Amino acid sequence: MSTLADRAAVADGYRAGRTLPLRVELVRQLKRRRTLVMGAVLFALPIVLLVAFRIGGEPGAGNDRVNLMDTATASGANFAAVNLFASAGFLLVIPVALFCGDTVASEAGWSSLRYLLAAPVPRARLLWSKLVVGLTLSLAALVLLPVVALAVGTAAYGWGPLELPTGGTLPTGTAAQRLLIVVAYVFVSQLVTAALAFWLSTRTDAPLGAVGGAVFLTIIGSVLDEVTALGDWRDFLPAHWQYAWLDAVQPQMDWSRMIQGTALSVTYALVLFALAFRGFARKDVVS
Known part of the structure; x- marks a missing residue:
């Protein structure tokens, strides 16, 4: 009788929304070596x-082109902007693909996914937490x-205004605001890679396949964007708008390209996230 009563008490206290708390999942992921x-x-x-x-x-020495890289040593703000410019096209794709593509597939690879679902953690809740x-x-x-x-740039080159490659400067306060806008836009533009990696993570038991597939497709998009023969079709490629944030480091900020890039990225991401949830809800989980 006590066993039946205990089971009834557990059933009455069960709340699907309390399973796999975000704090627990975050701690688990932070402790992983790849993080x-x-x-x-x-x-x-x-x-x-x-x-x-x-x-x-000095950067830019020996070439006739003037770009953001040439101003790297002007101030800490310039050094931060140059780091984003140098890494946004490829390097920052890797952590996004890794953190979103490794998450579900790694559980399947460890054969622990079915045990999480048997906890029981609802599938939608598991995906949402991940x-x-x-x-x-x-x-x-x-x-x-x-x-x-x-921090490194300020220690090396001092704190000062953001010098623009086209001439002129942005005050330190304005420069800090613009850098925040740049980071926000880079994150939004990477949502397509995140969604690709997450969708692939629900389709395969191999984390490397999900991460590598997302990175590969992102690179393919960047390559296609270089094919000028595609004309206006390139406007439908997320890669076409990945450097629209450069409009934020101009004397007069132009929002138009960033708005177009944001709309395209969010649209693709929502579709891929929906496919991930829909497919996982019907998937036969055996690992």
């Missing part, structure tokens, strides 16, 4: 770039890089 390694890589990148400038001399934590870690990675770069 620590990726954090160390992003932390080290500004230092590596600083050493490269120390060894190789997705929120994956996106949170992705945002943290995108914030970590410019914050470290700003």
Whole structure:
């Protein structure tokens, strides 16, 4: 009788929304080696770039083009902006694909996914927890890089206004606001990669397949964007708008390209996230 009563009490107290709390999932992911390694890589990148400038001399020397890279040593704000410029096209794709693509597939690879669902954790709740934590870690990675770069750049080159490659400067307060806008836009533009990785993570038991597939498709999109023969069709490629944030480091900020890029990225991401939830709800989980 006591056993039946205990089971009834457990059933009465069960709340699907309380299973797999976000805090628990976040701690689990933070303790994983790949999270620590990726954090160390992003932390080290500004230092590596600083050493490269120390060894190789002033950026932009020996070329006739004027771009954001040429202003890297003007101030800490410039150094942070250059780090984003150098890494936004490829390097920042990797942590986003890793944190969102490894999350579900790794559980399947460890044969622990079925035990999580038997806890019982509802499938939608499991995916929601995994997705929120994956996106949170992705945002943290995108914030970590410019914050470290700003600190390293300020220590090396001093705190000052953001010098623009086209001439003129932005005051330090305005520069900080613009950098926040840049980070926010880079995160939104990476939502397509995150959604691709997450969808693939629900389709395969191999984490490397989900992460590598998302990175590969992102690179393919960037390659296609270089094919000028595609004309206006390139406007439908998320990669076509990945550097629209450069409009935020101009004397007069132009929102039009960033708005178009945001709308396209969010649309693709919502479709892929919906496919992930729909497919996982019907998937026969055996691992």
